[in-house]
Amino acid sequence: MRFFTLGIVFASGRNLGTKGFSSKPSYGSYMEYKDKTAKEKKQRRPKIHWTEEQKSVLSAVEQGSSVFITGSAGTGKTTLVFEIVKLLKKLHTRSRVYVTASTGAAAFAIRGQTLHSFSGIDIENNYDPQNLLDVVIKKTGATRNWKKVKALVIDEISMVDAKLFDGLEFIARNLKDVDETWGGIQLVVVGDFCQLSPFGENSEDGKKFKKGKKSKVSKKSKRVSYAFEAACWNDSFDLQIELTKIFRQSDLRFIKLLQAIRRGESDHPNLALLEECCSKTECDPSAVQLFPFNKTVKRVNEEKLKSLQKDVVVYRAIDSGDKSRKQQFEKGIAPEVVTICEGARVMLVKNLNTWQGLVNGATGTIVGFDETVDDIFSGNRLPIVQFDSGKLLTIKPVEWHVMDGDRTVATREQIPIILAWALSIHKCQGMTLDKAKINLSGAFAYGMAYTALSRVKRLEDLDLSGFKPSLIKTNSMVSQFYINLASQRNSKDLDNSCIESKNTSSSITCDSEKASTEDKNDMFSLKRWLANRQRFLEMGFN
Numbered sequence: 169m170r171f172f173t174l175g176i177v178f179a180s181g182r183n184l185g186t187k188g189f190s191s192k193p194s195y196g197s198y199m200e201y202k203d204k205t206a207k208e209k210k211q212r213r214p215k216i217h218w219t220e221e222q223k224s225v226l227s228a229v230e231q232g233s234s235v236f237i238t239g240s241a242g243t244g245k246t247t248l249v250f251e252i253v254k255l256l257k258k259l260h261t262r263s264r265v266y267v268t269a270s271t272g273a274a275a276f277a278i279r280g281q282t283l284h285s286f287s288g289i290d291i292e293n294n295y296d297p298q299n300l301l302d303v304v305i306k307k308t309g310a311t312r313n314w315k316k317v318k319a320l321v322i323d324e325i326s327m328v329d330a331k332l333f334d335g336l337e338f339i340a341r342n343l344k345d346v347d348e349t350w351g352g353i354q355l356v357v358v359g360d361f362c363q364l365s366p367f368g369e370n371s372e373d374g375k376k377f378k379k380g381k382k383s384k385v386s387k388k389s390k391r392v393s394y395a396f397e398a399a400c401w402n403d404s405f406d407l408q409i410e411l412t413k414i415f416r417q418s419d420l421r422f423i424k425l426l427q428a429i430r431r432g433e434s435d436h437p438n439l440a441l442l443e444e445c446c447s448k449t450e451c452d453p454s455a456v457q458l459f460p461f462n463k464t465v466k467r468v469n470e471e472k473l474k475s476l477q478k479d480v481v482v483y484r485a486i487d488s489g490d491k492s493r494k495q496q497f498e499k500g501i502a503p504e505v506v507t508i509c510e511g512a513r514v515m516l517v518k519n520l521n522t523w524q525g526l527v528n529g530a531t532g533t534i535v536g537f538d539e540t541v542d543d544i545f546s547g548n549r550l551p552i553v554q555f556d557s558g559k560l561l562t563i564k565p566v567e568w569h570v571m572d573g574d575r576t577v578a579t580r581e582q583i584p585i586i587l588a589w590a591l592s593i594h595k596c597q598g599m600t601l602d603k604a605k606i607n608l609s610g611a612f613a614y615g616m617a618y619t620a621l622s623r624v625k626r627l628e629d630l631d632l633s634g635f636k637p638s639l640i641k642t643n644s645m646v647s648q649f650y651i652n653l654a655s656q657r658n659s660k661d662l663d664n665s666c667i668e669s670k671n672t673s674s675s676i677t678c679d680s681e682k683a684s685t686e687d688k689n690d691m692f693s694l695k696r697w698l699a700n701r702q703r704f705l706e707m708g709f710n
């Protein structure tokens with residue numbers, strides 16, 4: 169098994185283009201409308217320059233290795249998954265690659281299906297491996313998936329229980345009838361254990377538990393067990409890698425602050441920076457408000473919509489496909505009903521055009537309804553959104569799919585916006601927000617403060633209330649996991665360097681040059697390199 173963790177490297181955010189869409193498209197027929205939408209999708213996409221870390225993952229995947237990819241928020245995990253899926257499909261053919269995520273929202277984001285629907289496991293199942301196997305064998309579709317799968321991607325692993333992870337491995341080994349870990353399936357597992365997880369003390373039920381209202385759920389979910397605690401975890405991967413180059417933020421002070429919060433440090437000197445964000449007197453009306461609880465979010469959005477005192481327009485989703493699979497839409501981000509009016513604050517919930525900044529999480533205001541374009545299904549005029557970036561766009565319906573491998577089993581058609589005066593912190597995981605007004609009062613979960621604060625690119629875009637250092641919480645098992653991951657990499661670095669330095673006396677110089685050219689701005693890497701160098705000298709190498 170290999171461990172691989174590079175030093176922390178900071179990079180500036182991507183520069184997005186400025187071209188806008190026409191605000192008043194006029195499409196004669198439904199087919200023309202679909203054609204035009206397809207052409208728009210094919211517009212130039214931004215070029216991604218893969219980092220060395222990302223490249224090492226891609227080359228490992230290309231060689232058939234099983235990998236675990238982790239890293240802070242905004243390190244490009246999801247971006248990498250898309251590229252990995254392309255590679256896997258070339259390696260194993262389309263129909264043998266299954267892309268899954270532990271939640272509906274995450275599954276939509278990576279154009280996959282939920283882990284449960286792929287595997288045939290129900291959420292309420294007892295995770296005893298033999299019991300799980302018995303459940304799956306009775307399901308023809310799931311058994312077929314397991315027999316067919318050659319590569320399995322699992323995103324948002326922080327939300328998968330250790331027992332479930334072991335159970336899935338047991339099923340794979342048995343149904344594949346191959347006596348290897350995971351029955352020889354190439355596994356790609358992705359996630360950040362420092363962000364939110366839905367179970368145990370990390371869920372809203374955890375709050376009930378703390379307050380002493382011992383509900384059935386809270387009793388059951390008292391113990392948090394992370395996938396990395398699974399007995400098969402270490403044998404499951406050839407490579408475990410922590411991506412360290414952060415793309416979402418570029419301000420070094422902010423990055424350091426977020427890293428400290430991610431590690432659960434509630435006394436970091438950079439915490440003082442948050443004080444400035446707490447003392448803002450004027451609230452930017454374009455900022456998305458984030459709250460720990462859904463009920464607050466719903467209340468704020470409803471109150472705001474009502475206060476506009478305008479006629480509302482209602483868009484109902486059109487669902488098609490398998491009835492049981494359609495239920496999955498309820499858990500996803502695709503809204504069933506969108507109720508809006510002129511002046512409403514909204515947010516895109518699908519990437520429309522990454523190059524133009526029209527991405528999941530982009531916010532704007534409804535400035536009117538297009539007189540020339542009807543929603544083909546509801547007959548309503550389509551809404552025109554003035555995005556905060558300045559772009560004006562008529563929002564047309566898009567499709568979300570529930571997949572079973574490479575088969576679409578259900579489709580939802582809806583306009584891809586939701587009301588966005590307020591959102592829950594759980595819902596914003598994975599999003600980049602232009603501006604956020606975060607109220608952390610009552611934040612109850614490990615990683616909640618980190619997940620919320622890491623959504624914005626700059627400290628200036630943050631308006632904070634209800635914050636106290638005690639809200640910074642990281643599970644100690646999670647911290648230990650990351651320390652082990654880093655230290656195993658460090659000792660591997662040292663071993664390799666020692667071998668190199670025995671072979672060539674110039675190896676330290678070469679490494680030094682490499683560090684200074686590749687990681688110019690990377691103080692952490694440099695410090696680590698210096699520490700290693702010191703250890704070298706102490707060991708008698710020079």
Ligand SMILES: Nc1ncnc2c1ncn2[C@@H]1O[C@H](COP(=O)(O)OP(=O)(O)OP(=O)(O)O)[C@@H](O)[C@H]1O
Pocket residue numbers: 182216217218219222239240241242243244245246247248360415416597598599
């Ligand atoms: N190699 C790269 N070059 C330039 N931009 C990149 C690169 N990799 C990722 N990005 C950009 O970084 C941003 C964050 O990426 P992404 O959403 O994939 O991060 P993430 O690790 O999945 O974040 P989160 O954990 O919050 O979901 C995106 O805008 C993405 O386009």
